[in-house]
Amino acid sequence: MKFQTLKVLSIAAFASGLFLSCAQTKSATASNTKTQTSQSGKVVPTNLKWSERMLLSEMNRFPKAWMLDFNKEPRWAYPAAIVLEGAEQLYAKTGNKEYYEYISNFGDTMVKEDGSIVSYELDKHNIDYLNCGNVLLYLYGKEKKPKYLKALQTLRYQIETMPRTKEGGFWHKKIYPHQMWLDGLYMGEPFYANYTKEFSKGAEAEKAYNDVVNQFDLIQKNLLDKKTGLLYHAWDESKEQAWANKETGLSPNFWGRAMGWYGMAMVDVLDFLPKDHPGRAKIIGYIKSYTDAIIKVQDQETGLWYQVLDKGGEKGNYTEASASSMFVYTMIKAVNKGYLPKSYKAVAQKGYDGILKNLISVDENGVVNLNRCCAVAGLGGKPYRSGTYEYYVNEEIRSNDPKGTGPFILASLEFEK
Known part of the structure; x- marks a missing residue:
């Protein structure tokens, strides 16, 4: 990806965020407008x-949390x-x-x-x-509003x-039949375990926790490349998709952010899985083998990770912000x-320092930007996404994507502990 292209996309993304911020100025609450001034000017x-x-920068770009991801109207996405999890921790800190109002207003809307x-x-x-x-x-824990329940x-x-698949793995979506994606483990399992911890007891809770752990077991069984230790983006049990290997059902590449989602899923789900559950030891083992694999593909010069993890030297590939932030968060947490x-902290620190040096920029007004984020990538759908190397490196690149800024906030919080 040529530097000029990256620069243009970054400027366009920032301009988009600025437009949204300006458009919302009149409707922003008094508390939100406080973020736009400080004693230093x-x-x-x-x-x-x-x-x-970074959180204050996101609140400046997106005065309402539903606007995150550059949304122009409220959308459940x-x-x-991810950004609001950082807001929760920063409110507690x-x-x-x-x-808190930023989070609460999201729920109310x-x-x-x-x-x-x-x-x-x-x-x-x-x-x-x-x-x-x-x-x-x-929010339900804080406010007990019946509508949240x-x-x-x-x-x-x-x-x-x-x-589900025949072995009980969740399909990614109904429109993606028979498919498990790495992304889905982060989207589903921490919530599933969190809900179970809050509301389920006895046999019901045990069944749910076992189901959560089984999702990780199936990912390890069906998506792991034993040679590299990396995991493919997705697996089609039916082997019918054009992107799926006809023998294995696997997609053809190791996408950085997909691996990032999986790492975050593992460290986050352990926040809710009972201390005495036998699945804890398995997931901790998965974290170790996973981390050893991503360390091998870390760019030694910058400390960052590539959009397509194992093809750093190939034409068009680039060090990508969201995956790098996710890997750093997973490791330091x-x-x-x-x-x-504790020896792994040095690797996480190298990655974090690489983000600060190569991917962070600060405007004159103090607003922080995270640059070089892949906007989106997937498989199948319309138009059809093939999962080839060329597909991944040619998806849109933008600044301040919450799939990067959120993990950056969370990683920063872990380093600040």
Whole structure:
């Protein structure tokens, strides 16, 4: 990808975010407008930690949390939940009510009084829909609003009705039959385990936790490349998709962010899995083999990771922000939690320093940007996405994608502990 192309896309993405921010100025709440000034005259004070600087920058770009991911109208979509998880932790750390209001306003906007969720469609059986449920679990714990409980029960019902592979693995979406994607483990399993911890007991809870662990077992069984230790983006049990290997059902490449989703899924789901559950030891083992594999494909010069992980030297490939942030978050959280030896912190630090040096830029007003994020990538659909190397390296690149800024905030928080 030529530098000029990256620069143009980055400017376009920033301009888009600026337009959205300006358009919302009149409707922004008084608390949100506080983020736009400081004693230093900066929109975002430069004397704060990186986690807070990035969250305040996101709140400046997207005065309403539903606007994250450059949305022009409220939409139930997973990227907001990642940034809001960072907001939850920063509210707990700082007590800044602006952060809580940012989260709370999202819930109030997205969930109607009858418990229905804006733009949500149960019959699509889209596993992506589950991730924002973590925001509602947080808000219900704080506010006990009946509408959040009703919405949470709807999301839990979706889990019960999700179509599955023969071995019990969740399809990624109803429109992607017989397919498990790495992305889906992050979208579904932390919420599934979190909900179970809050609302289920006894045999019901044990069954759910076993189901959660089984999803990781199936990913390891069906998507792992034993030679490299990396995992392919997706697997088609039916082997019918054009992108699927006719013998294995696997997609053809190791996409950086797909691997990033999987790493975050593992370290996050352990927050909710009981200490005495036998699945914990298995998942911690998966984290170790996973981390060893991604270390082998880390770019030694920058400390970053490539869009297509194992093809760093090939034409068009580039070091990508969201995957790099996700890998760093996975590793440093795993070290902090004791899942990985402390020696792995140096690798995470190298990656984090690489992000700060190569992918972060700061505007004159203090607003922080995360550059070189892949906007989106998937498989199948219309127009058809083939999963080839050329497909991945030619998807849109933009700045300040929440699939990168969210993990960056979370990684920063782990380093700041």
